[in-house]
Amino acid sequence: xxxxxxxxxxxxxxxxxxxxxxxxxxxxxGRVFAELQRRAALPWWRKSYAYWPAxxxxxxxxxxxxxxxxxxxxxxxxxxxxxxxxxAGAVSQRLGWLTLVQSLAxxxxxxxxxxxxxxxxxxxxxxxxxxxxxxxTVIGVGATAYRVFVQNPR
Amino acid sequence: MxxxxxxxxxxxxxxxxxxxxxxxxxxxxxxxxxDISQEVFLKAFEHFDSLRSSPTAGGWLKTVATNLSLxxxxxxxxxxxxxxxxxxxxxxxxxxxxxxxxxxxxTFFEGVDAEDRRALVERALETxxxxxxxxxxxxxFEDLSYDEIAGKLGVSLAKVKxxxxxxxxxxxxxxxxxxxSREILNA
Numbered sequence: 001x002x003x004x005x006x007x008x009x010x011x012x013x014x015x016x017x018x019x020x021x022x023x024x025x026x027x028x029x030g031r032v033f034a035e036l037q038r039r040a041a042l043p044w045w046r047k048s049y050a051y052w053p054a055x056x057x058x059x060x061x062x063x064x065x066x067x068x069x070x071x072x073x074x075x076x077x078x079x080x081x082x083x084x085x086x087x088a089g090a091v092s093q094r095l096g097w098l099t100l101v102q103s104l105a106x107x108x109x110x111x112x113x114x115x116x117x118x119x120x121x122x123x124x125x126x127x128x129x130x131x132x133x134x135x136x137t138v139i140g141v142g143a144t145a146y147r148v149f150v151q152n153p154r
Numbered sequence: 155m156x157x158x159x160x161x162x163x164x165x166x167x168x169x170x171x172x173x174x175x176x177x178x179x180x181x182x183x184x185x186x187x188x189d190i191s192q193e194v195f196l197k198a199f200e201h202f203d204s205l206r207s208s209p210t211a212g213g214w215l216k217t218v219a220t221n222l223s224l225x226x227x228x229x230x231x232x233x234x235x236x237x238x239x240x241x242x243x244x245x246x247x248x249x250x251x252x253x254x255x256x257x258x259x260x261t262f263f264e265g266v267d268a269e270d271r272r273a274l275v276e277r278a279l280e281t282x283x284x285x286x287x288x289x290x291x292x293x294x295f296e297d298l299s300y301d302e303i304a305g306k307l308g309v310s311l312a313k314v315k316x317x318x319x320x321x322x323x324x325x326x327x328x329x330x331x332x333x334x335s336r337e338i339l340n341a
Contacts, residue, residue, distance in 0.1 A: 005319065008319075008322050008323065008326060009322060011326065012294065012322045012325060012326065013294060015275075015329065016275060016294045016295065018268075019268075019271060019272050019275050019295075020268050020269070020271075020272050021171040021172050021174075021175040021272075022171065022174060022175045022178060022272065022276065023171055023174075024170040024171050024173070024174035024175075024188075024191060025174070025184070025188050027188070028166075028170055028174065028188055028191055028192060028195075029163070029166055029167070029170065031188070031192050032166065032192050032195045032196065032199075033159070033163075035192065035196060036196070036199060039196075
């Protein structure tokens with residue numbers, strides 16, 4: 001007799017109903033308490049913020065607010081203040097080497113583009129296809145070997 | 155031992171079997187299930203003030219155990235998905251009648267005692283691949299609906315239904331093969 005979906009579901013449901021729980025390992029309770037003790041022994045500043053003492057939390061909050069206010073004030077003064085152009089000049093002087101790096105990158109880019117243009121497209125796309133095929137083969141062989149020898153060794 | 159520790163010990167002893175069972179049915183690995191159970195009780199300790207007198211503490215623990223187990227499996231799955239799960243499910247197979255032919259018994263375990271039943275089910279579940287075992291456990295043991303399972307696992311409703319159907323077939327075959335029901339099944 002062939003079971004229908006409903007009959008199979010009913011059979012499985014009835015079979016699984018009331019299955020007792022497995023006994024937890026005896027080591028579980030000891031592990032939990034050992035970890036709780038380890039955490040309790042940590043100094044407050046190594047625990048998460050929620051576990052910091054109230055004065056430390058308050059002080060941290062105030063210090064963060066002051067720091068944020070100082071950062072905002074400094075940025076505001078730099079942008080609005082008279083020293084903004086002086087600062088921009090000093091920064092651009094110190095970062096002058098970036099211009100050289102940009103020039104070198106441009107030269108490298110132009111050279112690469114020239115070389116690429118000189119290669120026949122057939123060779124270029126053929127090479128890319130070959131590299132892709134090799135990559136796919138290695139991944140495919142690795143995945144198949146994993147499934148055959150590791151996941152389903154029988 | 156302080157009174158708080160004694161209370162938490164009693165709390166753990168009341169629920170540890172349920173938490174461990176929830177985890178081990180999902181991950182099918184004792185060591186990983188113990189790690190997950192430990193994590194569940196560490197979280198419970200953080201909320202112990204509200205849990206100790208809550209009538210829904212068991213449900214809370216079960217939900218946390220389920221979510222932590224699924225998180226663990228998702229992490230593992232992402233790492234190994236390509237290698238272990240790249241065979242396609244037959245998309246049309248879900249609608250076919252199950253390929254199991256036997257006289258329909260009341261259960262698989264007539265005449266089998268409770269402890270043996272549990273062991274047989276655990277063993278049979280361990281033989282199922284993750285993609286079948288997890289939705290089956292969520293449906294039949296955690297009483298989640300197909301929609302809830304699809305949401306939790308981030309897969310389509312159709313896939314959940316197909317996987318659970320396949321899982322039932324595979325579980326039925328595994329239980330039939332286990333020998334206890336040979337008298338009532340002509341597998």
